[in-house]
Amino acid sequence: MKKIVLLLGLLFLSVNAAAIAGTIDTEQFGHHYFNVWKATQSPQATKSDIQRYLSLLKDDVGHQHLPYDPDATREADGKQRMLEGMLYYLGTHTEYTATLATVVVGYQVVVIKYNTQLAGKHPQTGELMRLSYDTVEVLEIEDGKVAVIRKYSE
Incomplete structure (x- = not known):
């Protein structure tokens, strides 16, 4: 019985540690995202910079840029559509x-503001x-x- 309790305890700890390891530091992610995005806008930007940025996104990422594009539907x-536009x-x-x-971070959200x-x-x-402009x-x-x-900017 003690072995079963010990085994269950170890299993719980390993699952809990894996769950913690799978989370991201959203504030650090926000800073990283901004720096990677900024590199794609540089006069010296390359396709590799764009690929590095796109690696932060899900394949079916939704993108809304108000007031120009009001739809954030995930497709x-x-x-791939973002890649084409960025190229x-x-x-x-x-x-x-x-x-x-x-x-600013919240549950599963990062808000960045930049000029x-x-x-x-x-x-x-x-x-x-x-x-x-500010974004x-x-x-x-x-x-x-x-x-x-x-994205909110003019």
Whole structure:
């Protein structure tokens, strides 16, 4: 009987330790996410930077960018669609800086706020851009990866 109790106790401890090991430090994740995102916007950004960013996302990631794109529906090809969009804009910035203002965490969510200043040329219109704006991103986390991105900026 003692062996069964001991075995059950060890089993409980190992399952509990595995569950703890499977969780992520959401505040640290928020800082990492921001730095990886920022690298994708740099004038020297590469496809590898984009792949590094996409590795933080679920395959069926939903992406909402208000006020431009109000739909955050998760689709099976969400990550692939983000890749295509990011490759389209890759290299359009001639200047890019972003400063992280805050990281706020909650249950399975990370909220980051940052300021962006950029210059570049729009790939479709050829229009020269010089912008400065604040962004708030709400990252919904699932299984240690971003499942939904809700981005608020102008």
